[in-house]
Amino acid sequence: MGRYKFLSTKCVFSTMIFLVALMGCDAGRQDPVEDHKSYAAAVVEFRPYTKPPCKNYSYTPCTKKQAQDYMIKNLQSLHRQLNRSKLNIAVFPEDAITGANFSNRASRFPFLENIPNVTDGVIINPCLNIQFLDRPVLMRLSCMAREHNLVLVANVGDVQPCIPSSDPNCPSDHHYQYNTNVVFDSNGQLLAKYHKVHLFREEASSLNFGRSLEAVTFRTHFGVTFGMFTCYDILFCKPPFEFIKKNIKNIIFPTFWGSEYPFYISVHMQQGWSWRTQVNLLAANQHFTRSHSGNFYSTGSGIYSAGYPLSYYLTGVQFDLPFAKGRLITVPDVPAVPLSQPHRHIIRRNEDISHIIMKGTSFLNYSKNVLANPTGKISASHTNDELNITINCQLDYKLISTGNDLYAFTAAVVVQDRDPHNELYYAVCSLVKCDKNHDRSSCGDALHSNGYKTNTTFTELKITGNFPADSMVIPTVVGDELTVLQPSCFYLGANSIKLNNGVKEKLLSASLWARVGKNC
Template sequence: MLVSKVFADSEQSMKKSLSVWRVLRLALLLLLSQIVNKSEAQYVNASNFYTAGVVEFRPTIAGMSSADLVAEHLKAYLEIITSSEAADVDILVFPEGTLNNALQLTYVPSERQKIIPCSLRNATEYAEFLVALSCAAAQVRKYLVINLSEKEDCPATPADTRPCATNGLNVYNTNVVFDREGRIISRYRKVNIYVENKNTTLQPEYGMFDTDFGVRFGHFICFDMLFYTPAQELVHRYGISDLIFTSLFYSELPFLAATQLQQGWAWGNNVNLLAAGASNPRAGSTGTGIFSGRKRALASVMITSGEGERKLYKARVPKKGTLDFDYEMDYENSMRGEEKLNSSTGRHLDGMRLLKDPQIVNFNSMLLPLGQRIFEKICHQDFCCEFSLESELVEAHNNTPSYKYRMGVFSGSRSYEKDQRNNIKVCGIYSCRNDQPESCGELWESEEFNSEVYLTNILIKGKFPKAPELLIMPSSLDANLNPLMGGEAYWKYEPQNKHIDVDVWLHGRRRDIMTFGLYANYYNSGVGSRVLNKMLAIFLGVIFIFRVKQ
């Protein structure tokens, strides 16, 4: 009897042990399966990304000879290129105007020549810095994008009968791209010149190149972003979804701060944008980032005080056409350049030079009522926008300046420099230093400012007429001059028969908003339109003369 009981107890214990073992084995198999699946997913997903690096670079302005300045810049470039931080980068982008100068020019071969400057035994026609960067790209096996001042002999383009400089040279603002072997695979000369003593090509050029990781890139320079040719054309005409932007950009409030425009442009086009900015806040230039379609910035920085910086920002960029491009990733560990803003105050913008929208006083606008729910429809000419939000008053700190807000709408032409104009339609909420429209787009220069209002659940709706050459983009800015889109801010874009309905909204409450709205560029005063207008004027002039002679 005792033996039977012991046997029964032993059998029961064994069954329990087997049951536990089965559970453990099943758990182990599930764990191994997850590890394998995760590993396979990581392997598969790795091909859906590339790693990009963009450099915010402070140029040395004075204190050296022109040759020494270039040598100092080159040394800093090479340190970044060969740094451990750049080790995993596939493509590395430097900004506009931070390498050489008008006294240290270089010839640049066309990509059609397939030249590797580093491999030439006698490369005397190419500057030493160009050869050195070709060698660096080959050494680290990376795609490298730089911007420089290029010289070309005027006779090299016989069809160009425009007057030539007395030294027989054309001087261009040029992007140069090296492949992993140091070969020049793309050369682009800037089309839209902004207050520069540079030449333009007889016909606009388009910068494009293919990579061994399956991505075709287009690239352009700074002021080009505001015009159809070539920047928007690379997207609309050539279907390119990964763009490179080298810039020495002067931010303008309230709608065209550097990273504000960069994110808006990438968002509106639903493309990847690698933007490298020159870093000189006191002169007004800064703004670097990596943006992926309609997501939060993968990397973003605005240096708003001091002398600027020399720093690499990088991110894994999802390729267009993959599930990863449309998936909102976890950005907690992504490299973001901005600092988190205190809930009530913004940081000091120490002497940063900022431009101001010349049309801001011409907006049809109204002062934002405080402490209430707001529903307003505002029109300028035949363009209307609807505003819905709540404003909640908070206690202001004594003797600390605070901003007011206006809701405004504009439809019309705006100028940049010389004869460069665009037709735009804008609607948004933007900050002002006081109740008057003239103070909008201006910042307080105190050590800190205070916002006396929370803005909650903002919704702005616009009805934009369709046009062949059009980009509608969100425009958002916080008190640190960083964009807001993604995370809490989204939009809806719905084309109709003759117009496009666009909504942009911000969930939750914010106390640090400087700008939030929609910015549409109709481009019909761009390069192409100016050419067409001139041709039309000539044509009408010929008809007039012909009729007079008759």
């Protein structure tokens, strides 16, 4: 059960499950492009059934019926999530219907359906068309949107045939396989589809990279235009920043995100992207707090407006196994045009973070400057000779500590991904709480020793970096117990972030992350 509390200036959210904060807003700021001032939205954090009913499905293909039965079970569970609220739009996570962990193209193939291209003037409504009886996932999603009178965004698998003689890129099995977002309007009509451009690691063994870097948008019956991209795409310039160039203010983000401390934590990266771009971000994540594949753990969904967390969900509590289960995160009045400060925001707080498991980002090859005094200025720099980029970072701080917390400040320029489709280089200036209080080598490791708590309060904080001129610098600020903090507590510059005067915050980390190098 939730309790409500009204605040005006407090920056750290209460540990209650629900919190309402009333804040000032820019009443005069409107965008004539959008017809409605607000809309009711939901994202679903969801854990699908653990595996299809066929053994070794990752390697040995299921039959088409086995795959369809598995996906329909997940759809039935997702459908139940929508019975709780009256909504304008709902978003399901990446791989929530099909599942994941396919090791080759043949094993994924039974989970794919042929999705028509959306063409102006052509109405495609699977719910009303018997030609889609052989594509039960599309038909059920279309009918679900009709039943609930909402726009529905889901992530599915698309198969598109090709002919090698006319398409030199046609795969040897004569079809393309895509990770695909589909959008249905309140009548069940297919509004848009998007092929994920940037596949994450093992995805490429069973899927093709989306071939278009163009920004896919759709306009809803309630007068708001949305763009969309998927999971790993968020770290790249295209297509995400194409929406910013086109002044699209509402973004859909299905994801299956495994968090890494300190700057790749799901909800904090979601907030940081929304904050920097000043857009609404609707982020739906999968839920696996017990690893189903090596050390991959996933939790953290939310709805953000210009960085303000209108509602978010982060928990270490595992949904019941082996059954599919979800959590609906709703906001009844997302401002169609993000405001500098929303009229109010409703926070669903972390339910139980003690069992959250995440990886750390190793800084073994980079200098780590320990915060040895309660006040000081620290510089850190790193040169990547391959990229011919040097990052110089500066930290100014004052802190009060009632314990033995160890913090370090580091600079790094990192080559994360060399795949030609996914070249990813980033630079970061990062303040981190170290895992072990007396071990400098643990700085950047996941926080296991003392959990996600700190005894240190920062009364002054400013981080700056000399990022390349064309970089988009994303802030990620992690509060005590993994709290998502209010942007109003900070001043965010192009290459800096500063704690506002008079504000005191318990922080686990504060980072400025920027994609650098080619293709940006």
